[in-house]
Amino acid sequence: MARTDGDSWDLASSVGATATMVAGQRALAHREQLIDDPYAEPLVRAVGVDFFTKALDGEIDLGDVNPAFTPRRAAEGMTVRTRFFDQVFLDAAAAGVRQAVILAAGLDARAYRLPWPTGTVVYEIDQPEVIEFKSTTLADLGATPTAQRHAVAIDLRDDWVKALKDSGFDPSAPTAWIAEGLLIYLPPEAQDALFDNITALSAPGSFVACEQIGDMSAFDDERHKLMSERMKALGSNIEITDLIYQGDRNHVVDYLGNHGWDVAAVSMEDAYADNDFEYPDDEMSRAFGDLKYVRAVLTRKP
Structure with missing residues (x-):
């Protein structure tokens, strides 16, 4: 179902289901002992x-979605x-920095698993609904x-912004943000409004990190549609194309750089190499080859 103004979700539907999908990949990465996230599964x-x-139980073969998408490949990508x-x-x-903000936190367990000072x-x-579910479930897990x-x-x-201040x-105080x-x-x-608010709320020395996807059309091409159809045939209710917003948008690197941030970006291929992984050479990977991981430090208030 396509997005609408004011739409909502839980962790089994719409945008919330994508958070569960990501946590499933983190569970695979934990199993491979590539990351430490015992809460994902x-x-x-x-x-x-x-x-x-x-x-997770091996009853669905990820190779049926994309022949190159093995559990190890999913684990490495999420790692x-x-x-x-x-x-x-x-x-x-x-x-x-002693203040951190996780935007759209979903099933992120960093507040429970990182060695915070x-x-x-x-x-x-x-x-x-997402916050309540995760808080209750983790409490029940001890x-x-x-x-x-x-x-x-x-x-x-x-x-x-008001809710955060409240x-x-x-x-x-300097803050570390991730989106x-x-x-x-x-x-x-x-x-743009998100980064304007982050900048307004950030003291010099703050950090921010996110992704930059240069070509959003990759989510709507025939390769992605075929993969989506295969996922649906296996029981998935996620249709990414209906959940995202197309249209021209400012590049994050440029936008942050023009608002007082010292920005660095790493390509997917380089990020894989930094982790001693080989970047996959298949059509879907090539379609998203321009994705970059972005991190920045605020050096001056605009």
């Missing part, structure tokens, strides 16, 4: 979507992504946050 199983639990965003938080902490506060922002965790239950289309956020896997689900103008 139990969270996915608690959501209870058959497609994802069957994939590259996870390590990148983990490292931004770790680098920020090493630089003395004493006194660090981690804010997680997502829709109320998980304890490794930082002070403040869950901010609000849609990013609402006044999340939860104790201090705009005068992992988020931007494609925002209209172009909302992407």
Whole structure:
């Protein structure tokens, strides 16, 4: 179902189901001992979507979706992504930053699994139903946050800035922000507004990380449609094309650079090489070959 103004979701539907899909890939990466995320698999199983639990149990062959998409390939791809965003938080902490914000947190368990320095506060922002599910499930698992965790239950289309401040956020202190896997689900103008708000809330020395996808049309070409049809045949209810926003948008590197941030970007191929993985040579990988992982530090207020 296509997006509508004010649409909502849980972790089994719409945009929320994509968060569960990502957590499923993190579970595979944990199994391969490439990352340390013991919470990904139990969270996915608690959501209870058959497609994802069957994939974890080996009852669905990912090769039926894409012959090159083996469990190891899925694990490596998510490892590259996870390590990148983990490292931004770790680098920020090493630089003395003690305030972190995870935007559209979904099933992200970084507040529970990263070695946060004493006194660090981690804010997680997502829709109320998503926040409630994750908080309750992790509590039932006996998980304890490794930082002070403040869950901010609000849609990013609402006044999340006020909600964040009301939860104790201090705009005068440097902050580490991540918008992992988020931007494609925002209209172009909302992407700009997000970074405008982040910049306004950030003190010099703050960090931010996200992805930049140069060619959004890759989500709507025949290769992607074929993969989507194969996933549906296996029981998936995710149709990425209906969930994302097309249209011309500002490139993140340029936008941040023009707003006081010192920006660095790494290509997918280089990110794989940095992790001693070989970048896959198949059609879908080539279609998204222009994706970059972006990190920046605020050096001046615009």
